[in-house]
Amino acid sequence: MELNPLKMSKGIRVALMGNEAIARGALEAGVALAVGYPGTPSSEVIETLQRYGSEIYAEWAVNEKVALEIGIGASIGGARSLVTMKGPGLNIASDPLLSAAYSGVDGGLLILVADDPGPITTQTEQDSRWYGPLAKLPIISPSNSQEAKDFTVKGIELSERLQLPIILRTTTRVNHSIGEVILGDRKIPKRYQKFEKNPERFVRAGMSWNFERHKWLDSRLKETEKISEDLFLNSLEGDGRKCIVTEGIGYQYVKESVSMENRDIRIIKLGLVFPPPLNFLARSLEGCNEVLVVEELDPFLELTIRSYAKELNLLNVKIKGKIDGFLPLEGELSPEIVRSFIFGKKEEDVMKTELHVPSRPPPLCPGCPHRNSYLAILTGISKAGFKRKDVPIFGDIGCYALSVYPPLSAIWTEHSMGASISMAIGMKLSGFDKPVIATIGDSTFFHTGIPPLIEAVNKRVDMLVVILDNSVIAMTGHQATPSWSETETGRKTKEIKIEDVVRGIGVDELRIIDPYNLDEMASAVAELLKKKGVNVLIARAPCAIYEQRRKGRPGYYTVKEDLCTGCLACIRATGCPALYVTENGKVRIIEDDCYGCGLCAKYCPTDAIVRGD
């Protein structure tokens, strides 16, 4: 018996992760299309919806820009849609975002953008609330699982009332926290209604039309607070003269602190963070003699309140937040930070242990084909007669970025999706005279790796591109790529072959190789590195974790203790987390974790590592 929160009926109280709650909210909002690109902490929304069955379209798109444009296309025909992505994904989708604000929507369009203060799993600590003023679109911000669900429903409603796309902005602690949710009624998905030709609205080639649409957008945006009033996005608690303005997870930290202290404090919580609900703020801030602003990352609300200080009657009131340095601009807030901010308490001394605890960055998994690929690349560089320090390996976004850690210490850069190839182009064009290697995963290649490969071929830039093809989006939890012939929901698709794309672009040489054949791949790297032109090596082997889950592991290895000399050659070559050193200085394999790839055995000079099955 699996309890599926998507199929439970109204009124039931259930513990849901924020992203599961958003998925449930999509059903309660009558969403017909849910599209996105995986990215932590946003991925579980579509994954959860995919468990619901075929009633709504819930699929991954090739990238966030395409996903958003699919959502826009559906919404201008009157259908309701949800588009999901992590913060940096909205940067990629920002082009359609700004145009969508001018054309507006008919069916509700909600864009989930999940930011990651900390950061816990993201390249930057971007604060996507700035997309509100940039795109001139409303932003709503839930603070727990219940609101994650409710704001999804309200966001779709607000979108239709305003005829504008709405941004549902979350942070990791909302997306990935579990909390109680009382479920509402599901609605029948609202699919295509009608689409009438209206170039003034939908064609951005007419400059006078664009000017008029800009005026229209400003007038709609101005109506946001009034139109959203009966959705109760904002709330006011308490009536003290010490006032706190907060939103998102910051609100939960404030509540936690205030509920422990029993003091008279006024909490003004914004669910609508852009445009600022000025009438609500003016009402709520009346009589305050101090205003504390609690928010993560940038002083977004604080700047708003400071800039409207006159309108909010706060000219003689102290406003405290990040600008004067009371709260940090970087990293997550915590209940402790918020507590000392509000009550001025000192943090307690923490007992420390004397023992040094070694750090544990996530390594490449046991049996991971990327480990073999990078070993082959590093060996190939030497084989071709170059020094490793002379040949930069440009990396990209995916599990394989973990090759940066010792012992591989392979990639030199990891920047933004698809940047491995383009940055390698720049290095070469600027006069770098040694070979360059770009390494990029299969899904990242589909996502934004194709245009830079076209650029490299077209501009005749010599480089070796290694496409690390494990045929799945592994890092975010094994989602479908365009190379699948069937998606998670059982939808039959036409599979796109990377080799066809690469050949179509006209690269000079293409080879497909199994990275588990390490020597063969190293030779290929050495050969292609010395050749002129754009040469592509597809290193193809399935993700070991994914394969193991579907088919079981091929076997496992074990160490013959009497033969092990403790030279650690196996560990120094592979860095495989299934290997460790025992207290007697010999190597042991955690057999439960071993995948059975046998790479470590290859490096053992005394043949102490043997198959265990």
Next chain:
Amino acid sequence: MGNRINILISSVGGQGGLSLSRMIAVASGISGYSVATGETLGMAQRFGSVKSFVRIGLGEKVYSPVFSLREADYLLCLELIECTRNLGYLRENGRTIASLEVKPPISMSLEASKSKPNYSQYIETLKSFASNEIIFIDPDEVRRAAGTIKAVNAAILGAFVSISNLFEDKVILESMREVLGSEKAIESSRKAYELGKSLAKNKQSLA
């Protein structure tokens, strides 16, 4: 210990720490408690440090999904080095349940040519730090009882339920069904759960 209970679950990615936090969250929901969890998941967290916060409110609401150092009433550890890393979260008089499994990180193995590792020091550190007696779970015993080390989280859950008295067995079973899904996993987890309960009981009767 108040009406809000803070639990920190410390594990290595892939061990089942997240399932454990989920089982406790679901069981809390069924029992009518207020619950919030905060965790880091997604990305390639396999074999990395994983820390899950679980907060339970008995008759009052919990708001924040995370808590600060020195605030954990219970520290539940699936691995010894990670347990030591998170000792700072344990409050005075908090309780610790720890599997004796050690999974040294690569950085440590790479250093091992300089000096041989000493893993028993982690047990000693835990013992000297915790003011209450620690319940240790032997992974080999879990393997014998449940047939798989994957059920170690259920053994820890058994010991936790035994000392906290927060949940009825049937509630735990229901949450196992929801979180684990497969019959095979539920069966091995039930066995490990019973093992954990009896380990904790023996410990208490000895004390």
